[in-house]
Amino acid sequence: MKKLTVFLASTAAALALAGTAANAERATDGDLKILFWQAVSTLNPYLSGGTKEIYSSSLTIEPLARYDQTGTLTPWLVTEIPTVDNGGVAKDMTSITWKLKPGVKWSDGTPFTAEDVIFTWQYCTAPDGGCAQKAQYEGVKSVEALDPTTVKVTFTEPKYYPYSAFVGAQSPIIQKAQFKDCVGAKAPGCTSANFGPIGTGPFVVKEFKPNDVVTYVANPNYRDAAKPAFASVTLKGGGDAPSAARAVLETGEFDYAWNMQVEPEVLATMIAKGKGKIETAFGTQVERINLNWFNPDPALGDKRSTKEAGPHPALKDPAVRKALSMAIDREVIDEVGYGEAGKPTCNIVPAPDIYISTTNDWCLKQDIDGANKLLDEAGWKKGSDGIRAKDGVKLSFLYQTSTNSVRQGTQALVKDWWQQIGVASELRNVAASVFFGGDPASPDTFQKFYADVEMYTNNFDGTDPEKYLAEWLCDKIPSPANGWQGQNIPRYCNPDYDKIVAELAKTGDLAKRAELAKKANDMLTAEGAHIPLIHRGQPSAISNTLAGVNMNAWDSELWNAADWSRKK
Amino acid sequence: MTDATTAAAPQPPARSLTREIWGQFRKHTGGLIGLCVFIFIVLAVFVGPYIHTIDPNKIDIRAKNQGPSVLHPLGTDNLGHDMLAQILAGGRISLAVGITAMLLSLVLGTLVGVISGYIKKLDGPLMRLTDLFLALPLLPLLLVIIMLFRDTLRAAFGPETGIFILIVFVIGITSWMHTARIVRGDVLAVKSQEFILAAKSSGMREWRIVLRHILPNVMSSIMVSATLGIASAIITESALSFLGLGFPSDFPTWGRLLFDGANFLQINPSRVIWPGLAISLTVLSVNYLGDAVRDALDPRMLKR
Numbered sequence: 001m002k003k004l005t006v007f008l009a010s011t012a013a014a015l016a017l018a019g020t021a022a023n024a025e026r027a028t029d030g031d032l033k034i035l036f037w038q039a040v041s042t043l044n045p046y047l048s049g050g051t052k053e054i055y056s057s058s059l060t061i062e063p064l065a066r067y068d069q070t071g072t073l074t075p076w077l078v079t080e081i082p083t084v085d086n087g088g089v090a091k092d093m094t095s096i097t098w099k100l101k102p103g104v105k106w107s108d109g110t111p112f113t114a115e116d117v118i119f120t121w122q123y124c125t126a127p128d129g130g131c132a133q134k135a136q137y138e139g140v141k142s143v144e145a146l147d148p149t150t151v152k153v154t155f156t157e158p159k160y161y162p163y164s165a166f167v168g169a170q171s172p173i174i175q176k177a178q179f180k181d182c183v184g185a186k187a188p189g190c191t192s193a194n195f196g197p198i199g200t201g202p203f204v205v206k207e208f209k210p211n212d213v214v215t216y217v218a219n220p221n222y223r224d225a226a227k228p229a230f231a232s233v234t235l236k237g238g239g240d241a242p243s244a245a246r247a248v249l250e251t252g253e254f255d256y257a258w259n260m261q262v263e264p265e266v267l268a269t270m271i272a273k274g275k276g277k278i279e280t281a282f283g284t285q286v287e288r289i290n291l292n293w294f295n296p297d298p299a300l301g302d303k304r305s306t307k308e309a310g311p312h313p314a315l316k317d318p319a320v321r322k323a324l325s326m327a328i329d330r331e332v333i334d335e336v337g338y339g340e341a342g343k344p345t346c347n348i349v350p351a352p353d354i355y356i357s358t359t360n361d362w363c364l365k366q367d368i369d370g371a372n373k374l375l376d377e378a379g380w381k382k383g384s385d386g387i388r389a390k391d392g393v394k395l396s397f398l399y400q401t402s403t404n405s406v407r408q409g410t411q412a413l414v415k416d417w418w419q420q421i422g423v424a425s426e427l428r429n430v431a432a433s434v435f436f437g438g439d440p441a442s443p444d445t446f447q448k449f450y451a452d453v454e455m456y457t458n459n460f461d462g463t464d465p466e467k468y469l470a471e472w473l474c475d476k477i478p479s480p481a482n483g484w485q486g487q488n489i490p491r492y493c494n495p496d497y498d499k500i501v502a503e504l505a506k507t508g509d510l511a512k513r514a515e516l517a518k519k520a521n522d523m524l525t526a527e528g529a530h531i532p533l534i535h536r537g538q539p540s541a542i543s544n545t546l547a548g549v550n551m552n553a554w555d556s557e558l559w560n561a562a563d564w565s566r567k568k
Numbered sequence: 569m570t571d572a573t574t575a576a577a578p579q580p581p582a583r584s585l586t587r588e589i590w591g592q593f594r595k596h597t598g599g600l601i602g603l604c605v606f607i608f609i610v611l612a613v614f615v616g617p618y619i620h621t622i623d624p625n626k627i628d629i630r631a632k633n634q635g636p637s638v639l640h641p642l643g644t645d646n647l648g649h650d651m652l653a654q655i656l657a658g659g660r661i662s663l664a665v666g667i668t669a670m671l672l673s674l675v676l677g678t679l680v681g682v683i684s685g686y687i688k689k690l691d692g693p694l695m696r697l698t699d700l701f702l703a704l705p706l707l708p709l710l711l712v713i714i715m716l717f718r719d720t721l722r723a724a725f726g727p728e729t730g731i732f733i734l735i736v737f738v739i740g741i742t743s744w745m746h747t748a749r750i751v752r753g754d755v756l757a758v759k760s761q762e763f764i765l766a767a768k769s770s771g772m773r774e775w776r777i778v779l780r781h782i783l784p785n786v787m788s789s790i791m792v793s794a795t796l797g798i799a800s801a802i803i804t805e806s807a808l809s810f811l812g813l814g815f816p817s818d819f820p821t822w823g824r825l826l827f828d829g830a831n832f833l834q835i836n837p838s839r840v841i842w843p844g845l846a847i848s849l850t851v852l853s854v855n856y857l858g859d860a861v862r863d864a865l866d867p868r869m870l871k872r
Contacts, residue, residue, distance in 0.1 A: 266831050336646065
């Protein structure tokens with residue numbers, strides 16, 4: 001099956017190649033203007049985990065294989081994707097062998113070899129290096145060159161999903177000759193290398209002003225003689241999302257702008273000017289409301305939201321958790337805050353297609369009466385103030401999220417619906433830099449969760465949800481003991497769930513993996529660890545004069561910039 | 569001063585000080601208009617919700633982004649909130665915060681300014697304290713204050729009152745310094761004049777000198793900083809709310825309405841115009857009001 005999709009993808013790519021190569025020539029289409037409203041601070045993605053750095057560097061440096069717009073692995077600097085069937089992956093899943101494309105050159109004209117691939121691994125895993133993408137190389141025991149165009153990656157233990165090192169925009173190959181003196185603690189000091197990495201990609205960095213603008217020119221040694229169509233790229237940073245959208249859609253000063261988090265009706269008025277369009281790539285981002293399974297009562301002091309505080313007095317009742325979800329009209333949230341850039345969901349693993357479950361689709365339809373009935377039956381009686389209570393416990397929740405006009409709109413809507421089922425909520429919004437800042441001293445981080453419910457978006461990298469589903473294991477609960485570093489934010493704990501995830505880690509067969517992942521996903525929503533709201537896409541503004549853009553949520557959005565051209 | 573007493577002597581005793589001030593105030597046209605506008609805003613904001621009875625937090629998603637209509641005289645926002653109701657509710661909070669925070673900073677500033685201007689020994693330490701407060705970085709200070717006291721105040725007074733007290737306190741405590749500086753300068757100037765010396769040599773108590781002779785003479789500058797204070801308090805509150813440090817998002821204030829509306833400027837300009845107009849009119853009317861009160865209270869003009 002996998003072989004077939006790879007085959008299909010490569011034929012499609014070949015067709016596309018043939019289609020554009022017929023009339024294209026390198027560097028004939030002038031300047032491509034890209035706007036990133038969060039400015040780029042470095043062009044070395046190994047020194048910054050930020051999306052903007054990963055995207056901007058993807059114009060110059062490339063990985064061995066990438067995900068295309070459907071999430072399928074596509075060979076990039078290699079001849080084929082190694083699988084067990086073609087012998088590229090060892091039967092016991094402990095090693096993977098990549099065959100590099102012959103004749104690929106760095107932009108300075110020197111040949112691209114297996115040594116560079118090995119060096120990239122050494123660079124990122126060097127002690128004191130502070131490599132931001134270390135997770136990509138987790139479990140890698142060694143990387144060795146069998147010959148100048150063959151690289152063998154060996155894992156410490158069987159790895160059932162071996163495509164993480166050197167795959168995707170997060171782990172591109174850097175040139176050994178350029179970075180050899182920049183390993184470990186010396187890495188951040190190599191300014192000229194970090195600000196202008198030599199790569200195999202379609203463009204070469206000409207000038208870089210940190211936190212302002214990057215200019216690129218076409219790579220004279222790019223492996224396809226007809227590409228890229230643009231002679232240069234200007235990547236400008238700064239501003240905010242609405243003004244970036246305006247620059248592309250309304251004034252046409254720029255060709256491409258990334259991350260358009262703007263209310264749909266505002267975008268609609270800009271699109272009406274006819275200069276551009278919004279395209280959305282759906283990855284795995286899900287906006288969700290996490291329910292706190294532990295008691296966050298401030299009276300408990302430092303113990304709140306930890307195991308010592310005990311279960312949440314109201315949210316421990318499954319009926320309450322389900323009623324909260326039933327009362328929400330996801331369609332309306334989508335319409336008001338997201339428009340084209342979102343769709344209602346009841347899953348925490350919303351993509352790729354093989355992992356999509358439909359078991360919990362009951363939540364897509366708002367059911368206020370049903371929720372009221374459920375709470376009545378569970379013994380929560382409305383008081384004189386219209387708020388339900390049972391045994392002295394009131395259904396009144398502190399609802400926190402980060403500061404963002406779309407989120408505050410959602411908060412207002414949800415508060416209104418919960419009011420209708422007799423649940424009071426107090427809204428709180430925290431500045432995003434504090435909320436997501438992870439400072440263990442701050443009480444307002446999403447990890448500490450000093451609130452009853454909280455809302456934010458999370459996703460997983462790549463297409464495999466195994467690591468992501470492992471976030472809800474009992475031992476991943478954040479607590480003072482682990483410096484609040486666990487990812488199990490709702491503090492959900494169920495031994496049955498742990499068993500499913502453990503099984504997933506030991507399963508190699510894709511269909512079986514999908515089945516287990518669905519089971520785990522269904523369990524989380526059904527048991528009410530969280531309330532999934534919206535499957536969020538990544539909307540970008542694209543000028544009508546730009547051709548060849550293929551929005552990709554699984555890799556860099558600029559992954560196929562070599563194929564972009566100006567419409568004539 | 570001697571001719572002032574002779575000029576005051578022939579006046580009939582029935583004409584009290586209050587009437588005299590009012591008479592002086594009426595001569596200031598701008599002040600009168602300012603007073604009317606300010607009273608109108610205060611009345612609208614506090615009485616208005618009894619006439620326009622829509623709940624400001626009621627969401628009617630089908631009626632979003634509407635223009636003015638009989639049901640929604642100022643239209644609706646992108647969630648279907650009634651804008652008029654939001655502006656009236658927002659005005660109550662903004663005005664209450666603005667006036668209370670201004671009063672707090674005024675009292676603090678005047679106290680520090682008068683003491684440091686009048687008592688030479690305390691001048692140095694108090695002015696260094698003022699320097700210290702001026703040098704404090706506002707935002708980290710706010711973060712710390714809010715982190716330390718939010719939950720305590722919330723438990724003691726409930727979420728609304730708790731955050732109100734906190735915000736008024738935070739704005740008051742961080743904006744008194746300029747008043748203190750100005751008042752101190754004026755006190756120093758007034759202190760060296762002969763009538764103070766005369767009052768002192770006649771055996772008047774110090775605090776009476778401050779109250780009867782110095783304060784009326786520095787009232788003009790206090791009034792000016794008060795009027796400016798209301799404006800900056802309203803703006804600071806909105807900045808705080810915007811950063812998520814102020815009132816929860818379901819408590820509309822003028823500043824928050826303005827921030828929220830900015831993105832919708834093209835679709836629905838009235839979302840920005842009305843709250844903006846409300847802030848501007850309040851600030852302007854209070855400014856004129858302060859101007860007129862200053863003129864009316866100025867002893868030199870009074871005795872002319």
